[in-house]
Amino acid sequence: MxxxxxxxxxxxxxxRRAAFNAWAEEFVTARGLDDKALTFLILGDAHHSGPMDRFFAMVCQTFALAEPPERVWEQYRSRMPELACxxxxxxxxxxxxxxxxxxxxxxxxxxxxxxxxxxxxxxxxxxxxxxxxxxxxxxxxxxxxxxxxxxxxxxxxxxxxxxxxxxxxxxxxxxxxxxxxxxxxxxxxxxxxxxxxxxxxxxxxxxxxxxxxxxxxxxx
Known part of the structure; x- marks a missing residue:
């Protein structure tokens, strides 16, 4: 057998960690955010467990994004496989x-x-x-x-x-x-x-x- x-x-x-960090850097750069925002994303991800929908709701609220959390989460899921190795x-x-x-x-x-x-x-x-x-x-x-x-x-x-x-x-x-x-x-x-x-x-x-x-x- x-x-x-x-x-x-x-x-x-x-x-996955390296891929997330690369995604976070792109996210911060695209939205004109600072290094504190990058640190927030990386630490927030490190301490998060379970499905990511709540994480992206928190991200959109924290940075007052016009985009709905569902859209940001969808963009993340599209980009992460391209960054993963x-x-x-x-x-x-x-x-x-x-x-x-x-x-x-x-x-x-x-x-x-x-x-x-x-x-x-x-x-x-x-x-x-x-x-x-x-x-x-x-x-x-x-x-x-x-x-x-x-x-x-x-x-x-x-x-x-x-x-x-x-x-x-x-x-x-x-x-x-x-x-x-x-x-x-x-x-x-x-x-x-x-x-x-x-x-x-x-x-x-x-x-x-x-x-x-x-x-x-x-x-x-």
Whole structure:
């Protein structure tokens, strides 16, 4: 039976933070805003969780924009896939897994147009068997069902074992664990000063996707 590996998208396979920062710089420049506005956007995004509609409502209110939040959010979702990139070493690592016979999938929260654009524009669509985007399937991480659905789309089942690799301890690690998967945590380069997590511990902790792939290859 072919082994299964599911990956998170943003800040795991794709450098979402860098893409957002580039978008924020364009946003500020286009509207004649200052460096304080740029800092506000970057920090606001860093502390935001969940769907981005409320974030863009706050942005439009803060800067008294004439554009409705829905339009700004739509423009953001159109531009982000163009700014997103997947490191060459991440692509190479996925190719190694495929050559070794693994089934590969992506599990991501977010809007379908935004996330699917990232998957396609970075070439990840050619390297994985399937993906699940929360907006498309109506289930968000950490709900175990989204992992089970991703596994089934890959032609596998978490009941037969598998792995989830991601950067978020709640969404990826606890969610994957509760779906019956083993987990690998891609730890952030900078952790918050106040750091606490009481959920299930990851099976392994790594610093890169390439290192996570080495763990998988050594255990299959």
């Amino acid at each position: 072919r082994p299964l590996a599911l990956f998170d998208l943003d800040d795991t396979l794709v450098d 997947c490191r060459a070493e991440n692509l190479d690592a996925l190719r190694r897994l495929r050559r070794a016979g693994w089934r590969l999938g992506i599990v991501t929260n977010g809007m379908t147009d935004n996330q699917l654009g990232k998957i396609r524009n970075t070439g990840l669509d050619a390297l994985v068997d399937a993906w699940c985007i929360s907006d498309e399937v109506g289930v968000r991480k950490p709900d175990p069902e989204v992992f089970r659905l991703a596994a089934r789309r890959c032609g596998a089942s978490p009941e037969h074992g598998g792995w989830m690799i991601g950067d978020n301890l709640v969404l990826d690690i606890a969610g994957g664990h509760n779906a019956g998967l083993r987990t690998i945590w891609l730890q952030p380069k900078r952790r918050p000063k106040s750091w606490s997590f009481t959920g299930p511990a990851p099976d392994f902790t790594v610093d890169s996707v390439a290192e996570a792939v080495e763990v998988l290859l050594e255990r299959n």
